[in-house]
Amino acid sequence: MTDIEISTPITRLLGIRVPVVQAGMSWASSSPALPLAVSGAGGLGVLAAGPMRTDDFIEALARLRESNRPFAVNLPLYRPGADEFIEHLVSHPVPIxxxxxxxxxxxxxxxREVGTRWLHVVSTVEHAEKAATAGVDGLVVVGGEAGGHPPADLVSTMVIVRAVRNALPDIPLVASGGFADGAGLAAAxxxxxxxxxxxxxxxxxxxxNVAPTYRQRIVDATVDDTDVVGRDLDVIRMLSNDFSKQMLELENTGAPLDDRKTAFLASTLKDAALHGDTIAGKVEAGQSAGLINTIEHAADIVDTIVAEYLDVVAHLPAAIRTTA
Structure with missing residues (x-):
């Protein structure tokens, strides 16, 4: 839908055509294909640098720059080697x-000095206010429905987005967690x-960039097919499997932290995403998996979200003024 533009403070800030942002997801978007497709369709494609080796990171950035489309790099700042990646981004700037x-x-x-826009991921009002005070260009506000790393308190997207917007009425803001279609975009x-x-x-x-079995688990999932595990460790939301059930059993029976940590670290996202182990791997996914029934090309997903959004907005009930 190259003739459609939905203008918001985020689209104007980032130079994108529609307010559809692809999350930076380790392994899933740690190669150029997905961000290229999303940016090419008018949204914001995001390269997930978290698990990438330096050479692969530099090569992926070169391919993304060739597209002449806005794109972003998601960088977990705690990542070993994050400073090295920052040095490369300073000498070879990216848009976002x-x-x-x-x-x-x-x-x-x-x-900021080299022209890069900075969006900061937050999940509380306190962290949002700190990031805004530091001078970031915008926020990605994550609610409890999100896959991967939701806020530990699991406050819903509907509530935390409103709370951050009330606290910071002027900062550009991306809502994250629970969105799968055009109705979700309208809600955001x-x-x-x-x-x-x-x-x-x-x-x-x-x-x-995930194994076919991982994609299929998303399609097969229902809205109540996720577990939240890793209490006191590194909370993740994932699709229910043998690993998540083991973790929940340990947590619910009050197992010592060291025992829970051993079990938690024995499974990885890489096991699921690259090796296809959806039984014992960390199959990170959000509650929105229950709204997803097909595997599509990313550009078609963007187009469908936009078309659904336009249809939803067109059919919202109109206000009718009544007389006393």
Whole structure:
């Protein structure tokens, strides 16, 4: 739908055509294919740098730059080697960075100096206010429905987005967690966000860099087919499997932290995403998996979200003024 533009503060800030942001997902978008497809369709494609080796990271950035489309790099700031990646982004600037799992103050000024827009991932009002005070360009606000790393308190997207918007009425804001379609985009914008971020929906795309069994688990999932595990460790939301059931059993029976940590670290996202182990691997996904029934090309997903959004908005009930 190259003739459609939905203008919001986020689309104007980032130079994209529609307010559809693809989440930076380790392994799923740790290669150029998915972000290229999403950016090419008018949304914001995001390269997930978290698990990438330096050479692969540099090569992927070169391919993304060749597209002449806006794109972003998601960089977890706690990642070993994050400073090395930052140095490369300073000397070889990218349009946008989506920073997570760490504060922005250390690197923000240098990235801003080379023209990079900085979006910061937050899940509480307190962290949102700190990031805004530090001078970030915008926020990605994550609610409890999200896959991967939701907020530990699991406050819903509907509530946390409204709370952040009330606290910070002017900052560009992307809502994340629970969105899978055009109705979700309409809901995000009605909450006061300027775009919606879609993660699980894009895992179920042909361009996502995950094993076919992982994609199929997304399609087969129901809305209540996720577990939240890793209490006191590194909370993740994932599709229910033998690993998540083991973790829940340990947590619910009060197993010592060391025992839970051993079990938690024995399974990885890489096991599921690259090796296809959806039984014992960490199959990270959000509750929106229950709304996803097909595996599509990423560009078609963007187009469908936009078409559904337009249809939803067109059919919202009109207000009727009544007389006393």
């Amino acid at each position: 960075i989506v920073a997570s799992q760490g504060g922005p103050k250390k690197h923000l000024a240098r990235l 914008l009605s909450l006061g966000a300027d775009a919606a971020q879609f993660g699980t929906r894009f895992i179920a795309s042909h361009e996502s």
